[in-house]
Amino acid sequence: MPLLEISDLTVDFKTGGGQFRAVDGVSLTVDRGEILAIVGESGSGKSVAMLAVMGLLPWTATVTARTLAFDGRDLLTLTPRERRRLVGKDMAMIFQEPMSSLNPCFTVGYQIGESLKVHLGLSKSERRQRSIELLDAVGIPDPERRLSAFPHQLSGGMSQRVMIAIALACRPKLIIADEPTTALDVTIQAQILELLVSLQRETDTGLVLITHDMGVVAETAERVSVHYAGQKIEEQPVAPLFEDPHHPYTAALLAALPERATGKRLPSIPGVVPGQFDRPPACLFEPRCRFATERCRTKAPPRQGAIAGFALCHYPLTHGRPIGHPHPEGREVAA
């Protein structure tokens, strides 16, 4: 049984212009000790899907799913009280902006101790002991002194380490990291990722890494789920994904990596993610896709099998060639 099982998750937001579907029929599973990366550009519903799992969406959102289960418990029917007991203890989350994720009014030690007190019921000296252990584990020098530091006295990298320490405080089974390195500079990014992965290995937790940095994905993830406009469009283990992307969007994303560029100019994907009012009728990627045909404009694409990376496409690619496309000649992806 997987640790986290999501099937057919849909999130709708009530907005001024009517219902807006931010997440559309997403299915995912995460096992114990596994690292799943969710990639996609801004607005593709990656964060919203994970916020829905944690129950952190505002009241304007409607969440529906066939199954939304964590460790054998149905998250949809949980009462708020039960959810609070579960979230934070067995499921933890790390945010994008470390500088604003810590409460500026309280010391680091107090904030780490809070969840230890509530979820594990440790005494004051035990909490202090465990907080020092945690700060030590995330690589903060002189942890005893840092306990009485306020968030504004820490740098971004230090704050993110503290956030990781808080996330790990109750030995969770699943950590969701929402772009944990976006706000940090490159050298710190590598350190934080390394730290996350090594701690994840040690404690055998599941890790969901939300990111739009393909470099981060290649370095850390085991399995990758590519999202576009609220839909999961492809899912593959990391090596085959980089080798042979099956969805044209994934192929275009990978082709846009500077490391893979061959010509003078970096290839890019024209256009933007469709919003509330310019949603294409059938395939959501069709307006930006170089393989789009009349069929893509009229008929919603089917979900392909495991061999084609569960791609959501009429003409999944194999080694850059669209299968079943009426005019496959000369349409190889630049990469």
Next chain:
Amino acid sequence: MPADRMPAERTAAAMVEPKAPPGPFAAFFRDFSENRAALVGLILLGLLVFVAIFADFLAPYSPIEQFREFTRIPPAWVEGGNRAFLLGTDEIGRDMLSRLIFGARLSLFIGLSVVVASMAVGIVLGLVAAFAPGWPSIVIMRAMDVILSVPSLLLAIVIVAIIGPSLTNTIVAITVVYLPYYVRLVRASAMQEKTRDYVTAARVGGAGTLRIMFKTVLPNCMAPIIVQAALTISNAILEAAALGFLGLGAQPPSPEWGAMLASAREFLQSAPWIVTEPGLAILITVLAINLVGDGLRDALDPKMRRS
């Protein structure tokens, strides 16, 4: 050249000595006392508080004791003054100094209790309005709009007229008048803080709504609330004096400054000190509190802080 080397050695020794960083209170006081006017205000206010607390020992007479043979005696330094009554006596022979000293107690008590009451109620209502979407928020905020749309003194008069004139009712009325400012302030800053990541992080940690309201968000909204409180005290004192002047506040024998002004109105020509002295007392008190409030705002506002 030993004389020349001495100072150099001394500074070197001073630099070696580890300098502890200033504690939060010391740092606050350093920022605060940078504003000279605020420091003067603080000293004046300290003096007033001292006088109010030890009124029983400082006042030469009881505030309601009447010396019938000494009515309308001018202050001691004016011709015809009496050394026994430093600031003179009023129309029925009560010692002005004693009355002013006991009046300070009343005025500060009114100011403080109004601020505490409207702050406490305002914080609760404001947080509820910020955290409960839909009708609770609408009901609270529209009610506050209604209160704000009536001129404040008029509203206080109406409330006192309904529940009857007395000191306690004055406090209740002024509390209601000042409530909307707190509710709006708290709601605005809570709404702003609520969207920050650390609040979501607290929810991830399993915190309930009440805990997030009072423990996570409220401490981060306190700075503007404290400043508002400091600035409201003086307004509350003024408003209480105005109500007293209109005969709707503290009732006659009690030495409330506004009531003193009102009862001495007719002697403005013949015995001006009876009117001037309580007026000056109000002026000094309000000025001192406003100066302290300004200094407080400057010291608490992180944007105006140096380092």
